[in-house]
Amino acid sequence: MSFNSFITFIIICDLMSNWNVLWSKTSSNSLSVKMHHKIVFNAYKKLLDPLNLKNPEIIELGCGPAGLSARLVKRYGGSATLVDKSRNALKLAFSIFKKDDLKCKILKKDLLKFNLRKRFDLVHSDGLIEHFIGEQQVKIIKIHRKYVNKNGYILICVPRPTWYYKLWKKYLQTRGKWFFGFEKALNKDDLKSILEKSGLEVIRIIEFTGQTIALAK
DSSP: OOHHHHHHHHHHHHHHHHHHHHHOOOOTTHHHHHHHHHHHHHHHHHHHGGGGOOSOOOETTTTTTOHHHHHHHHHOEEEEEEEESSSHHHHHHHHHHHTTTTTEEEOOOTTTTTOOOOOOOEEEEEEEEGGGOHHHHHHHHHHHHHHHHEEEEEEEEEEEHHHHHHHHHHHHHHHTOOSSOOOOOOHHHHHHHHHHTOOOOOOEEEEEEEEEEEEEE
């Protein structure tokens, strides 16, 4: 095993343990989670409303509580497939969809290993690809491309490196309260370059408060 592969392995193992702990301590009514989803969804609408989506088949990769997918189904109709390796995350996701009587399919799967024959009108992830580096990051991005249908779209949202993001991250790290493992925030140019190198066509990319969000095919 090369040094870079070893470091990637350590990062992934760290994420597997920390995410389950994080979601076990999170409520579906968490104010911070709701606020994050509300902010990001406002940006999603700017990108998606012009597309006139009608009852799309949606898949969210690394879904966590899946609040964004729930908002997507509410606004555009259709249904969502929710994929995550954390059982605790999927419990939160199911409770959110059940509360609003929304259609979803829950899949407890490792993103780097799972396989579906189905393709989707919208493939999206929020806070996913920034937790991977090198070849692993490329693989995760290509999974988005793998599951989008011919006329579908891809949405990828990552944190951007604002001064307040850096300060918040440093504050939590120095106090041993950073639960998010390896994470590299990306600006517009960084995200666009990574997506294009992974074979995606970037249609539009915006920076919205603390996030960088790309619409691609």
